[in-house]
Structure formats: C-alpha cells, structure tokens
Amino acid sequence: MPTNQETADDPGRTQVIGRVAKVLMEISRQGASGARLKDIALDTGIARPTVHRILGELSAVGFVTQLADKRYALGPTLFSLGLSAPNPIHDLSSIRQLAQALADHCGDVVYVALRKFDGVHYLVRVEGSYPIRTHLVSVNDSKPFTASYSGLALLASLGESERRSAINRLALDAPREWVEKHRRQLERQIRDKIDEVHAQGYCAGKNIVMPGISGMAAPIPSATRQPYMTVSISAVEDRLHADRVKELAPHLLKTARDMSVFID
Secondary structure: OOOHHHHHHOHHHHHHHHHHHHHHHHHHHOHHHOEOHHHHHHHHOOOHHHHHHHHHHHHHOOOEEEOOOOOEEEOHHHHHHHHOOOOOEOOHHHHHHHHHHHHHHHOOEEEEEEEEOOEEEEEEEEEOOOOOOOOOOOOOOEEEHHHOHHHHHHHOOOOHHHHHHHHHHOOOOOOHHHHHHOHHHHHHHHHHHHHHHHHHOOEEEEOOOOOOEEEEEEEOOOOOOOOOEEEEEEEEHHHOOHHHHHHHHHHHHHHHHHHHOOEO
C-alpha cells in the first residue's frame, strides 16, 4: 500500500485514481439504465479517449459492464465488493423507534427509505393510530424516485442531469391514464417539491405520486456524504392539509436529525 509520501511524490497516480472515481460515480448516478461514453466524458470533463481506456480497464476486472445498447453500467464485481463494505447504518432498531415515535405523534404511516440506484428501497414502515391508512408500500419494496415523496426528497440531492432524467421518465405507480392526463402538471409539481427540499429541508404535497395520497418527506442528514436516506409521512389525501404540514414539519425535521446519529 503506498504511503502518503509516495502518493505525494507521484501526482500521476493520484490523478488516475481520481479519474477512475469520477467515471464510476458518473455511471452510478445514471442507475440501472447506464451511461453513454460521450456523456461520461462530458459530465466528468475527462477526455473521451481517456474515458474509453478507463472503461475498458474497469470492464476487464468486472467493475463496469457494457449493456446491449452500448451504455455502461456498474458491474457485478462491485456488488461483491460492496458486500464487504461496512454498513453505514449503525442501529436500525433505534431508527425504527424514532420512526414509531413520529407515527405515534402524527397518527399516520411513517417510512424510512434508502437510496437504491434510480430509486428508493424501504427499510422501515410503522403505523400510528389514525384508522384510515395508506397501504402503498411495504418493507423491502423499491420505488423509482418520482413514485414516492421519499424519492422526491432524495432526488433533490442529486445532480441536475439525473433529476432531469428521472422527471422525463416520470415512473409512477399511478394509473397510466391519470399520469398522461396530468403529465405536465406532475412534472412541474415534482420540480416544485425538489425546490422545497432545497429551501426548507423537506417537501410535502398531495395527488402527486398517486391520486388520493398525500405525503411529506425529509432527507436524513449524513456526516460523510450526500443524503442517502429519508424519513416520510404518508396519509390519505386531505389528512396533510397546509396547516397540518406546517405543524408536523418541525417534528419530521427533528426526527431526521435524530436519525442521523445512527448513520454515517
């Protein structure tokens, strides 16, 4: 393993590692659909021939795979490598307890979700005492970014190109006829929700990800990277009206901050 002095004495080595990291991160941002070579070069600022050479070397060791449409996606070797990485969630039990306390306060369903490539994966679902509940998502379900308020909260932390790509795809679980009828309005509302997260740390709305459903979500702060987890409240349409959102927002944000203690 090179020492700090050896790395300092060989700036070329540091430059190569930095370029490889940029290429891998750019591919990861595009999710399962993969990234085109020319877009990787454009978005990383690395010359196209250099990107092509890096991709070839990464493909040879299984860190990158080329899809049928010539796009590049993360390879299976990275999955195996990731299994050996430390879990960034230190105490899921404590996170679940905090989620339950929020559910007890608001009476509705509370979720904790984790980013997963081009969407979110649900780790925790707890319920409050309100008798009418939403049953759209279960633990271990995954959803595209635009199909949940948790996804919208995380989408706000990603790059503009990935946000634009997700909005253009507009992957929702709602009836297709409803989506097509309201498509332009939904695209505008999703952009508004992303702006809300940037401005106030959470987003809230109704009839966006699914007709008849309201929700609010906040990213859980991470000390070491951009947000990769969220906490959210889900309810029937009229349950989260503007005054109630204003009342619950401090509790949602505090729960997110409290949960951050248990993650990297």
